[in-house]
Amino acid sequence: MISLLLLALVFAECSLLAIGGVASTLPEMAHLVVDVHHWATAPQFAALFGLGQAAPGPNMLISTLIGERVAGLPGALVGTAAMITPSGMLALTVSRIWDRFEAAPWRRIVQAAITPISSGLILAGAAYLIRAADHDPFAYAISFGAAFINLRSKLHPLWLLAGGVGLGLVGLA
Amino acid sequence: MTVQHGHPSLSYRELFIGFFAAGVSGFGGVLPFARRLIVERRGWLSAAEFTDLLALCQFLPGPNIVNFAFVFGARHHGLRGSLVAVVGLLAAPFVIVLLLGGFYTRYGQIPIVHHGFIGLAAAASGLMLGTGVKIALPLFRRLGASIIVAAAFLLVGILQFGIPLTILLTLPFSLFIAWRWRR
Known part of the structure; x- marks a missing residue:
């Protein structure tokens, strides 16, 4: 019971700190999980994050995995819910206000100002992922090939992922 | 429920299935799949509306x-719409990541499994790059x-600044540019 409460508190804090996405909260999350509560060692934390990336879904799934380590299935549920609920409620509140001022000049200016920043952050996130995932020229070729095909065709992305797995099995063997 | 921009309100079923599909296929990040589904396939939002939201x-x-x-769920059915969209999005990934955790603990050291994971991660990161470029292209006009x-890309992607600090640094300039441009 105590461990579930602690999980809820830790991930609720990370939820509200994750400005711009989960990546920005990782240092704080690692500090709380590794140093403060000793739920995992640093290498275990990195491995769990990698697993969360390998699974489909948002990259907040590390909270699911840490929750499971600490308290089994209930822990996984609490870790997941705590990671998304505080920030989700805040997003709902802000978007209501945002929608109300749809025609207001200041809103149009703010929207025009935040969209390019958001776009740069997405590209930076992609660069971070590419650096984390690729450790040789072959892997870089897979990444840039997938990016190019994704830009130029309407091929379903799952085909590109399957192609990546296939190339990994053949090319790295 | 109020729905913006004249798009018809989606049923609970459509919301759930749409986000479930995006979640279950979203290897390496849901964004490419969500954008493809919401903008390119179903036309629930225009490209500009998607980027703004x-x-x-x-x-x-x-x-x-x-x-x-x-937010998207709430626009169609209030809090219940949010719940349906979020549970749809996370249901499959939640189960899969727990299964994968067990699988990886047991078989992750076998080389062939390891190589498959490397190829998957490489393709997934490339996919994120492709989608990022698609979103940025209209802005380059x-x-x-x-x-x-x-600037945002450089600060975070190359100089490794934190995201809050990057927002703090770029937002005043971006607001000024947007204000000049809108006038």
Whole structure:
């Protein structure tokens, strides 16, 4: 019971700190999980994050995995819910206000100002992922090939992922 | 429920299935799949509406695509719509990541499994790059916006600044450029 409460508190804090996405909260999350509560060692934390990336879904799934380590299935549920609920409620509140001022000049200016920043952050996130995932020229070729095909065709992305797995099995063997 | 921009209100079923499909296929990040589904396939939002809503969700704390599901769901069916969209988005990934955790603990050291994971991660990161470029392309028509895109990318992607600090540094310039451009 105590461990579930602690999980809820830790991930609720990370939820509200994750400005711009989960990546920005990782240092704080690692500090709380590794140093403060000793739920995992640093290498275990990195491995769990990698697993969360390998699974489909948002990259907040590390909270699911840490929750499971600490308290089994209930822990996984609490870790997941705590990671998304505080920030989700805040997003709902802000978007209501945002929608109300749809025609207001200041809103149009703010929207025009935040969209390019958001776009740069997405590209930076992609660069971070590419650096984390690729450790040789072959892997870089897979990444840039997938990016190019994704830009130029309407091929379903799952085909590109399957192609990546296939190339990994053949090319790295 | 109020639905914006004249798009018809979606049923609970459509919301759930749409976000479930995006979640279950979203290897390496849901964004490419969510954008393809919402903009390119179903036409639930225009490309510009998608980018604007995503930008708002990205400026607020929390996992961006989950915030997106909260807000998009609520636009159609209030809090219940949020719940349906978010549960749809996370149901499959939740189960899969737990199974994968067990699988990886047991078989992750076998080389062939390891190589498959490397190829998957490489393709997934490339997919994220392709989607990022798609979202940035319309902005490159304006010089001011292009500079801000490049600055945000440089600060976080190359100089490894934190995201809150990057927002703090770029936002005043971006606001000024947007204000000049809109006048």
